Amino acid sequence: VDDGSTVTDFLPAERARGVTIQSAAISFHWPPPPERSDHNPKTQKGGTPLLQPSSEEPHTISLIDTPGHADFTFEVVRSLRILDGAVCILDGVAGVEAQTEKVWYQAAQYKIPKIVYVNKLDRDGAAFGRTIREVASRLFVWPAVCQVPWFKGGKGRFCGVGDVVNLRAFRWPEGGDGKAVETLSLNALPDDEAALGEEIRKARVALIELLSEHDEEIVKTVLEKDMKHMEIPADDIISSLRRCVLSRKSNVVPIFAGASLRNIGVQPLLDAIVHLLPNPTEVPDPEVSVGRTEGTLSDLVSGRMLKEAIEAPTIPKSRERLAKRPAMAVMSNFAACALAFKVVHDTRRGALVYVRVYSGSIRKGMSLYNTNLQVFEPTQRLLKMYASNSVDIPYLDAGQIGVITGLKHARTGDTLISYIGANSKNGPPEPLNTLQLRPIEVPPAVFFSSVESLNLGEEKSVKNALASMIREDPSLQLSEDEESGQRLLSGMGEFHLEIARDRLVNDLKAKATMGKIDISYREAVLHPSTPETAFFDREIAGKRGRAGCTASVFPISETKDLESTLDDADFSILEDGNRISINLSSHADKLPFHLPYATLHTALKNGALSALSRGINHGFPIRNTHVSISLDPKTQIFDTDTTPVALSSAARLATKAALRNASAAGSAILEHVMHVTISTDEASLGAVANDISSTRGGHIVSLDDEEAVESTLDRSGSREDLSAPIDLRK
Secondary structure, three states, X not given: OOOOOOOOOOOHHHHHHOOOOOOEEEEEEEOOOOOOOOOOOOEOOOOOEEOOOOOOOOEEEEEEEOOOOHHHHHHHHHHHOOOOOEEEEEEXXXXXXXXXXXXXXXXXXXXXXXXXXXXXXXXXXXXXXHHHHHHHHHHOOEEEEOEEEEEHHXXXXXXXXXXXXXXXXXXXXXXXXXXXXXXEEHHHOOHHHHHHHHHHHHHHHHHHHHHHOOOHHHHHHHHHOOOOHHHOOHHHHHHHHHHHHHOOOOXXXXXXXXXXXXXXXXXXXXXXXXXXXXXXXXXXXXXXXXXXXXXXXXXXXXXXXXXXXXXXXXXXXXXXXXXXXXXXXXXXXXXXEEEEEEEEEEOOOEEEEEEEEEEEEEEOOOEEEEOOOOEEEEOOEEEXXXXXXXXXXXXXXXXXXXXXXXXXXXXXXXXXEEEOOOEOOOEOOOOHHHEEEOOOOOOOOOEEEEEEEOOHHHHHHHHHHHHHHHHHOOOOEXXXXXXXXXXXXXXXXXXHHHHHHHHHHHHOOOOEEEEOOOOOOEEEEOOOOOOEEEEEEEEEOOEEEEEEEEEEEEEOOOHHHHHOOOOOOOEEEEEOOEEEEEEOHHHHHHOOOOOOHHHHHHHHHHHHHHHXXXXXXXXXXXXOEEEEEEOOHHHHEOHHHXXXXXXXXXXXXXXXXXXXXXXXOOEEEEOOOOOOXXXXXXXXXXXXXXHHHHHOOOOOOOOOOOOOHHHHOOOOXXXXXXXXXXXXXO
């Protein structure tokens, strides 16, 4: 990351800025395969031993590197949706940051087992103990310390880690590449490192005591060993840790230490991933729905769920023939089920659709049915990704993550299934064609920018480029402002839109500009007007139209005034923040028969609203204004020449004249006001209050004590109603 050479950060913007912008997938084996001779020798030049993996059996690990920046939170969400386990990497200097909490609770929503890796312990200011306390207090979990950092001589440079589980220490040579490591038992530690051995022993006692509170099996082992914590086998501790990690109730999180820049602690962390995190067969059964019937994927494959859906009382006639077939007979042709969780546009290979296979096997050339869009699509190629590179593979089995090329319609969150013998037009038999895996929720946008093509000739290419971007990243949303007519691109933050602009212009070669949006303020009159009379006299569609009316406008300063009605008005309505009153009752006997009350009211109201849509001085829509309209049939109605359209036009002209009269002495611009609740710790309260009241021009209504910020949140991890936390240190 520091040098811009990280394999999973391959975008030019990522390497230039030193941050992860999009999630990237890579697969590797741990332990390394035998043919990799550079990993296998037990020693390398100089006789320094290599740390051997504690597992002899090879495992395939599909790793997804996700961004840490709050603006790219959707990349995290859609990756968490298909993962079986997660490693939360913390900065040993910064500790638990604001975005850490957000991502942690996002992972909790999907019930993903987690382990914590405290990184950057080689930097000045790193504090392992403080970070562990923050994990407990801010993430509300029980930290199970499995490693302690080894600082040379107790206060020197970071040189290794102490293995609490196996009662040993690992030391990495200074200036090495991280492959060579020295393994030391506690008795073999140098005399000046006696404090490290004592710390490892204390950490082991604390670890076993913590596990004993959450796992009954380890309690039996402790009793068998007469409470001698140092004699408990490491395998029993690992098994207990695994049970606690996989349990949804224990809330125990293993903690590991290291410095990834120097590759210190990486190999033990990979061993922990293999030993403690679940494999695809150990995760909870995926949630699915078929029509209105909900259940799990195993219920569907076994036929139980399909039978329930077929027997539903609202079964359509098209399913009557299917209902006569056994559910297992229908499911016997169900070949595969997968979820598309990411789409990337590649200039050479076209659209790359990342999928997680949950059932069966997807093979090259297989036809997949998109149950969201109700379309068939062929799989041209299957790829296993290594960040930006790829390798062709013949199939993807259940539990694997891969890429399918050739899918023109698939989007993030679409369910893809394969059904042998499916009708090419109608798809799989009902209700199986409505099968849905749990979708990926898109967070609401919080930042907006305008997008304009340089000229009309580029409009089509800009629209296509924007459509491609939104298909890749659904957290980008396109809309059009009804008032300003601007095309708006919205995202998760300023940095998010900055990256979107670079991609739009540099990668997709769209000739467009992105800028600030036009804020739609409101305008209000400050003084009442004199009554203004206006006449409309013009041909409309070949027929003469004549009408007149009188209008007055008054400012409304209080909400109660806005909601009140005039006693002498026979029609009054509150609309768009204004009140419109119409008085016709004094001339009721003189109104023509072809203009009933309802028609007159509607025509005059529409005319007034049209005039209020644009202010005189600033051009913004008028608000907090009362319009009073009166009509004299003797002088302002001209028999059949007076039509509803003519009356509406006369009301618009009269209201416009009244607004011009009232605005001559000036008018006010109304800004948007939002009521915001901010939760912060007591230490930051002064800085936050000062920033709001002085820099931001806000008004603090009240300062209240909350019982605890976490009490307003769902402890199970539901923070979806909250926006991304703000790191006050930045």
